[in-house]
Amino acid sequence: MRIDMGGHLPKEAVSWTATTSTLFMLPLYKPVIQFYKPSPLNDMCMNRDVLRQSLIAVLSKCPLVFARVTAQADRSLVLEYSPENSNNPVLEFHNATVSYADLETRGFRLSDVSANDLNMPVEDGVFTESFESPLLKFKVSFLSDGGIALYSTRHHVLFDGNALFSFVSNWARCTRMLAQKQVPISSEMSLVQCLNKTGSPKPAEITVDTTQAFSGIVAAIKHAMDPNDMRSCVFSIAAAEIKRLKQQTMDSGLLLQGEWVSSNNVLTAFIAHHVTRANMDACVYERGPWVVYNSLDMRRLLGLPLRGIGSPLFTVNCLVPYDELMDAKHIFQVAYRVRKCVERCTNGYLQDANDWIAASYKELVKDGIQEPWNHMSFTMLDSNARNLGVSCMDKIPVYDADFGAGRPEMARSLDNISNYVIALPSPQSDAYHLHVCLERPAMDALMADPGWNSLCSLMCDS
Secondary structure (H helix, E strand, C coil): CECCHHHCCCHHHCCCCCCCCCCCCCCCEEEEEEEECCCCCHHHHCCHHHHHHHHHHHHCCCHHHHCEEEECCCCCEEEECCCCCCCCCEEEEEECCCCHHHHHHCCCCHHHHHHCCCCCCCCCCCCCCCCCCCCEEEEEEECCCCCEEEEEEEECCCECHHHHHHHHHHHHHHHHHHCCCECCCCCCCCEEECCCCCCCCCCCCEEECCCCCHHHHHHHHCCCCCHHHEEEEEEEEEHHHHHHHHHHHHCCCCCCCCCCCCHHHHHHHHHHHHHHHHHHHCCCCCCCCEEEEEEEECCCCCCCCCCCCECCEEEEEEEECHHHHHCHHHHHHHHHHHHHHHHHCCHHHHHHHHHHHHHHHHHHHHCCCCCHHHHEEEHHHCCCCCEEEEEECCCCCCCCCCCCCCCCCEEEECCCCCCEEEEEECCCCCEEEEEEEEEHHHHHHHHCCHHHHHHEEEEEEC
16 A cells, blocks of 8 residues: 555645745754664664665655755855755665663763764865755664664754754654555655845844955854864753742842743853853953853744744844853843843844845845855854854754654764854753853863852763
8 A cells, every 4th residue: 555655744844845044044064863772673663674765755755855055047045956966865874883881871972973983974064156965964873782873964054953853753753654554755846945035124143244255254253273172061950950940030020020031041041151151260261241142943933834844043142241141140130131132033023134134145146246145144153252052952852753663762962063052852851951062171160160060960071
């Protein structure tokens, strides 16, 4: 019996368009890895043939994943799919010598991923006239004791964290369906172009620089550091602790009647207080105010599919005074400040930002700027400035990908961006796993901070 997987996948998984209008904003790849414990069912549910067939099935409903990012005659960037010239995703398999038990014992360290060849090379993802790299790549490593590591790297133009984990969950759903029925393959086409809008005020979160080449722009915004001097650690903080801090913020007297703060506002404030102070105490950055950025998923605000393919992210910037960052008593004030900045991002503001981006892009084209997509960026990416990025991903389906033998036991973000913190949920959703990347002196200062250590426990140190 042949079935159409579109009838069994969530509507938003059948992706003919990308839920984004900022195709040129995030030219980078983002890697993650999920670990599955040993199970007798792994050989049946996650073997090479099953995973290959089920991936084909789910991809048949997502032709954009086969697309190329191409520059058109009018200098616009287009995600373009053609069955005669497809940009095929990659699926690799690997027999690893390391065991799941060893990885678990060491806390699923980030360094063990590369040391045991569980990852794939990560390209810079910068768009050029001849950009050819696949937008999505997977590597399945069969561990020596029957466990499995599923490594994913995706280009951020098509997959933010929400889209990637939703896609993997849909892949797992297809795999479970294939245990009962055969699935046909589609070869339909899709085409998505950038929006073409005009006239809006400039959002503070976006910057445009046409005074130098792209390589010069990158050099100008990169804090001088040796990659070997970076240190990435994963910490765990109980959700109950954030709930307690949230209630204390609500009871602090700062909020007016009817106002509120979210758990993510409070978590961002807690991270900002300790991480920025560690940077300044270690003299990595001079003392002064910091801009704290929260990534904001625009799907709900703009009425887009909540699990759709795309990268409709915006970064909310919040300037936090030095005195508030240095005194733990001001965490409630910082949380409230973050909340007020998030409230500014109404659907109207976000649409205005998109309009400004599109209009500015047209001006770059009009002025004859080469590769205009490489001259627009988020101000958060300027690591010379005192910038801290926090992405709270607790609502993302990180642990939903059950291929038939159970859900993943652990997930890790493999980003290596300084002063960027990713908060993933724990498998039981009773804690946040904080992936923190800092320069070594700052990480040393953070790990010596008694306030940080009183609430956060170290899970792994790269």
